[in-house]
Amino acid sequence: MADVAEPRADPGRRPHLGVQPGELDGKWYAKYWNPVMAPLPEHVREALALGPQAPPLCLDFDAAGRLSDAGYHDLENGYSLFEDGSMHLATLTRMPGVSPAMLDWWFWWHAMETQRYKLWYPRAHVYAEWSGELMERRAPYRERYIGARRS
Structure with a gap:
């Protein structure tokens, strides 16, 4: 039998932001929990202030591999809303x-x-x-x- 990771489905889940008391008990990574976050970078705040952008500016889902191409895309920072209820979000994030x-x-x-x-x-x-x-x-x-x- 293959060594597989069992999915962690939780049909009775009650989604919530943050971490409630006891949720990290016994987790080795609990020491990394930090709800204090840095402010959003200025370029992200500016993109959000513009509101949703036209969907044609977004890369098609099947073209996601082009994100690693050199240069900038039409929508490097911002978001678009689609008729099917989906959203495209783009944020240039430098990670040296x-x-x-x-x-x-x-x-x-x-x-x-x-x-x-x-x-x-x-x-x-x-x-x-x-x-x-x-x-x-x-x-x-x-x-x-x-x-x-x-x-």
Whole structure:
């Protein structure tokens, strides 16, 4: 039998911002919980103040790989709202010293539990859950999250 990570579905969940007393009890990463966040960078505040932008300015979902291309895109900072209720959000985030391998680890790791997801952005992240196929624990980190579905 393959060594797989069980999804952590919680159909009775009561989503909430922040972390409630006891939620981090026994978690090795509890020491990293910090609800105090730095202010939004000026370029992000400016983009939000503009309101939603025209959807044609956004990269199509299937073109997401182009985000790593050199140069800037039409919508580098801002958001668009779509008729189907979805949203495209773009924020240029400089992360000196962060490697692609670090990002692969983080995007897999944080989605394994809601509390981990909240460490990333505690004032906005409410819930994360894997759905669909189980993930191979021995698979490279990137394979654990690319193409996977989250609720």
